[in-house]
Amino acid sequence: AQSVTQLGSHVSVSEGALVLLRCNYSSSVPPYLFWYVQYPNQGLQLLLKYTTGATLVKGINGFEAEFKKSETSFHLTKPSAHMSDAAEYFCAVSDGGTASKLTFGTGTRLQVTL
Amino acid sequence: EAGVAQSPRYKIIEKRQSVAFWCNPISGHATLYWYQQILGQGPKLLIQFQNNGVVDDSQLPKDRFSAERLKGVDSTLKIQPAKLEDSAVYLCASSLRADSYNEQFFGPGTRLTVL
Numbered sequence: 001a002q003s004v005t006q007l008g009s010h011v012s013v014s015e016g017a018l019v020l021l022r023c024n025y026s027s028s029v030p031p032y033l034f035w036y037v038q039y040p041n042q043g044l045q046l047l048l049k050y051t052t053g054a055t056l057v058k059g060i061n062g063f064e065a066e067f068k069k070s071e072t073s074f075h076l077t078k079p080s081a082h083m084s085d086a087a088e089y090f091c092a093v094s095d096g097g098t099a100s101k102l103t104f105g106t107g108t109r110l111q112v113t114l
Numbered sequence: 115e116a117g118v119a120q121s122p123r124y125k126i127i128e129k130r131q132s133v134a135f136w137c138n139p140i141s142g143h144a145t146l147y148w149y150q151q152i153l154g155q156g157p158k159l160l161i162q163f164q165n166n167g168v169v170d171d172s173q174l175p176k177d178r179f180s181a182e183r184l185k186g187v188d189s190t191l192k193i194q195p196a197k198l199e200d201s202a203v204y205l206c207a208s209s210l211r212a213d214s215y216n217e218q219f220f221g222p223g224t225r226l227t228v229l
Contacts, residue, residue, distance in 0.1 A: 004156075036220075043118065043205060043220030044157070090156050101170060102218065104156030 002027045002093045004105035012111040019063075019078040021108045023091035026072065033074040034092040034102065035065055044090065050074065061085070086112045116140065118221035120206050126227045132194035135224045139187070139208030145169075146183055147218060148191050149205040157205055163189065164212050193226075201228045 007022040025031055032051050036044040048059025055067040065076045074091060088109050092102040119138040127133050139146050144165050149157035160179065162170040165186040174181070178197070183189040193200055203223040209216040 009154075041222065043207075043222045045220070046217050049217075092156070101159055101162065102157075104158070106154065106156050 002031065002095060002103045004091050004093050004103055006089075006091050006105035006108050008108055009106065010109045010111065012113060013081045014113050015083055016080050019076070019081045019085065019110065021076040021089050021091075021110065023065075023074045023076065023105060024072050025074060025091070025093045027093055027095065029095050032094045033065075033067060034094070035059065035063070035074075035076050036090045036092060036104075038088045038090065038107075040087075047076070047089075081110075081112045083112050083114075086110055118206055118208055118219055120204075120221040120224055122224055123222065124225050124227075126229065127196055128229050129198055130195040132192065133196055133226060134190055134192045135204050135206075135226075137189045137191070137206030137221060139189070139206070140219055143208035143210055143219075144186070145209045145212040145216070146189050147207040147209075148181055148189070149207065151203040151205055151223070153202070160191070162212070169212060196226075196228045198228050201226055 003026045005024045034049045035047040037047050038044045047063050048057045050057045050067045058064045063078045065074050088107045090107045091105045094102050121136050146163045148160045150160050151157040160174045161181045163183040166183045181191045203225050205223045206221045207218040209218045
């Protein structure tokens with residue numbers, strides 16, 4: 001069975017500061033990993049995904065994540081936070097097979113302060 | 115391109131009542147998903163359709179929840195009778211095909227409150 005752990009349900013950063021949202025996964029097969037963002041009263045939007053190949057993945061809005069197999073991690077980063085980044089972020093894993101079932105973490109709410 | 119549409123956006127009912135949610139996926143998307151997102155948790159898959167057939171409904175509480183996707187396009191999720199613990203946001207998503215390469219596009223969700 002797959003699972004995702006997101007450390008920190010709330011993260012607060014100053015505008016312009018580094019954003020680091022942590023995600024660790026558990027999977028019995030090579031995982032596919034995803035980060036989604038959810039703005040208030042909206043559905044989830046895909047930020048980036050890792051399937052195979054390059055372990056550093058770049059996504060939309062300046063976000064990137066690095067797949068580290070040895071650490072079973074897929075942390076999300078952004079060099080400089082913007083007020084518009086305030087949202088809830090979800091890490092998810094799938095088994096990469098023909099089925100596309102996603103298992104989500106519990107989410108991290110990012111607050112950006114002036 | 116129009117996104118995934120859901121209605122209603124909000125619904126308040128009393129326990130033991132029934133409720134139905136509707137989803138219209140992106141045109142041409144063969145795969146449709148219903149997720150339940152309880153406050154403070156990540157979305158949990160309830161059921162996955164490939165065209166009008168069920169691929170995975172292992173986490174659907176079948177004694178009270180039902181879903182259908184007639185003609186392989188729109189889908190309806192029903193709860194009968196509702197319980198307090200069903201209060202959640204119900205998200206519909208669609209993808210071109212049922213594999214992990216394909217991005218799932220999410221609708222805005224229906225927020226259900228059971229009193």
